[in-house]
Amino acid sequence: MKILTDNSGYIESYALIGDILESAEIEMPSDLEHFECNYRAYRVRDGKLVFDEGQATVLQNEAENAQLRVERDAECFSVINRGWLWYDTLTEKQTKELRKWYKDWLDVTETKKKPDRPSWLK
Numbered sequence: 001m002k003i004l005t006d007n008s009g010y011i012e013s014y015a016l017i018g019d020i021l022e023s024a025e026i027e028m029p030s031d032l033e034h035f036e037c038n039y040r041a042y043r044v045r046d047g048k049l050v051f052d053e054g055q056a057t058v059l060q061n062e063a064e065n066a067q068l069r070v071e072r073d074a075e076c077f078s079v080i081n082r083g084w085l086w087y088d089t090l091t092e093k094q095t096k097e098l099r100k101w102y103k104d105w106l107d108v109t110e111t112k113k114k115p116d117r118p119s120w121l122k
Contacts (some may be wrong), residue, residue, distance in 0.1 A: 001027070014039055076101070
């Protein structure tokens with residue numbers, strides 16, 4: 001198997017068959033299915049592939065945050081970016097709710113909790 005690693009030694013890319021320019025040869029992992037699903041959390045140590053649980057957690061967190069950002073873009077920013085004509089129609093209570101909802105969306109990558117949309121918001 002051919003592999004490419006980043007500066008930290010984690011696998012960036014691999015080829016089970018064929019070649020990759022500037023790649024290194026390494027023995028095939030014993031659990032190929034796990035490797036294929038999690039290859040970016042593997043690194044080379046003493047000429048062998050080693051799974052790094054900490055790196056897997058970091059990568060999982062990055063993927064979760066990316067998905068939350070996509071949801072925030074779709075759910076929140078389309079509302080928050082409405083013009084002043086729309087904002088002028090809101091009551092003081094609605095404005096406060098909207099500010100809290102917006103703040104909660106901005107914090108979603110920290111809290112991991114998607115805020116409930118105000119019931120009056122259409």
